[in-house]
Amino acid sequence: MKKALLLLLQLGVVASITTGCAVNRATAHVEPGTRLSEIKTVHVKKFASDNADTDRLIADKLRSKGVNATTGADTPANKVDAVVTYVEKWMWDITMYMLELTVVIRDPKDDYPLATGNSYHTSLTRKSPKEMVDEVIDNIYKEQGQ
Amino acid sequence: MNSSLSARPRMTRTSLIALVATLWLVGCASPASREAMVPTDVNSARPHPHSVSVLASGGADTGALDSSNIADEDLKAAIEEAVTRNKVFTSVVQGKNGDYELSVRVTRLTKPLFGMTFTVEMEAAWSLTRVADRSVVLRKSINASGSAGAGDSLVGVKRLRLAVEAAARANIAEGLKAISALTL
Numbered sequence: 001m002k003k004a005l006l007l008l009l010q011l012g013v014v015a016s017i018t019t020g021c022a023v024n025r026a027t028a029h030v031e032p033g034t035r036l037s038e039i040k041t042v043h044v045k046k047f048a049s050d051n052a053d054t055d056r057l058i059a060d061k062l063r064s065k066g067v068n069a070t071t072g073a074d075t076p077a078n079k080v081d082a083v084v085t086y087v088e089k090w091m092w093d094i095t096m097y098m099l100e101l102t103v104v105i106r107d108p109k110d111d112y113p114l115a116t117g118n119s120y121h122t123s124l125t126r127k128s129p130k131e132m133v134d135e136v137i138d139n140i141y142k143e144q145g146q
Numbered sequence: 147m148n149s150s151l152s153a154r155p156r157m158t159r160t161s162l163i164a165l166v167a168t169l170w171l172v173g174c175a176s177p178a179s180r181e182a183m184v185p186t187d188v189n190s191a192r193p194h195p196h197s198v199s200v201l202a203s204g205g206a207d208t209g210a211l212d213s214s215n216i217a218d219e220d221l222k223a224a225i226e227e228a229v230t231r232n233k234v235f236t237s238v239v240q241g242k243n244g245d246y247e248l249s250v251r252v253t254r255l256t257k258p259l260f261g262m263t264f265t266v267e268m269e270a271a272w273s274l275t276r277v278a279d280r281s282v283v284l285r286k287s288i289n290a291s292g293s294a295g296a297g298d299s300l301v302g303v304k305r306l307r308l309a310v311e312a313a314a315r316a317n318i319a320e321g322l323k324a325i326s327a328l329t330l
Contacts, residue, residue: 089259099259112285
């Protein structure tokens with residue numbers, strides 16, 4: 001009986017501090033009127049809690065699409081066509097892995113989101129940070145048929 | 147010896163009951179409720195003498211094994227109700243027959259995975275377009291957050307839903323305040 005109570009207590013604690021399981025998903029959206037082909041220069045703003053130099057991975061991926069990309073924690077030194085921000089969420093399951101990545105391409109004038117991509121992969125279908133970046137950026141460009 | 151053997155099945159049964167009871171207590175994640183996302187503190191000075199239609203996007207359905215999300219139709223209904231309740235426009239219409247078109251797109255909903263107090267951050271792209279000439283009169287990225295603590299609920303999935311609803315409520319309130327401040 002004691003073991004059962006202990007089990008119930010442990011399950012109760014887990015139920016109390018966790019938010020539920022998850023599913024895999026990958027979404028992208030480009031704001032009507034936005035032409036990604038016209039975005040030639042971007043600045044990737046480094047996320048404060050970046051664990052994997054994701055800003056560099058995003059910049060590299062954008063360069064592969066013909067975009068001139070800089071990175072850094074501050075605002076861009078030169079005028080750019082767009083600022084890219086991102087939020088990454090990490091999870092532990094034997095090893096740490098990137099659970100979720102959201103990338104937003106913004107208008108530098110008012111921070112308005114011009115395009116957004118999000119990928120969410122749990123442990124069994126985990127992807128490397130580079131694969132997550134590739135998936136998100138590719139989905140954004142696919143959304144506009146480029 | 148005999149007593150330990152006879153005790154084992156009872157222990158297994160008790161453990162199973164404990165497990166089922168816990169799962170029942172926790173339940174599945176539920177989507178943010180449209181009623182709970184309606185703010186009441188927008189303080190619109192006077193309604194804009196126009197009608198508006200609302201479009202909501204960027205949300206997601208809440209799967210059985212997922213955590214709480216905001217469905218597009220619930221966000222749309224919450225915004226419509228908030229516009230009406232706070233008298234931001236004189237009327238809300240469906241389709242494209244309104245004087246203005248309000249588009250709200252969720253671009254980021256950051257939810258915690260663990261913790262006692264959950265804080266959810268929500269960013270949404272708000273744009274208001276005058277239908278007659280398709281001119282954009284408001285284009286704004288709005289960030290807002292909402293929290294729920296153990297005092298709100300001891301069950302994690304419910305606490306997260308409450309935090310998601312609070313973030314949506316705050317975001318809608320900020321968006322409608324920005325619209326109320328416009329001269330249309």
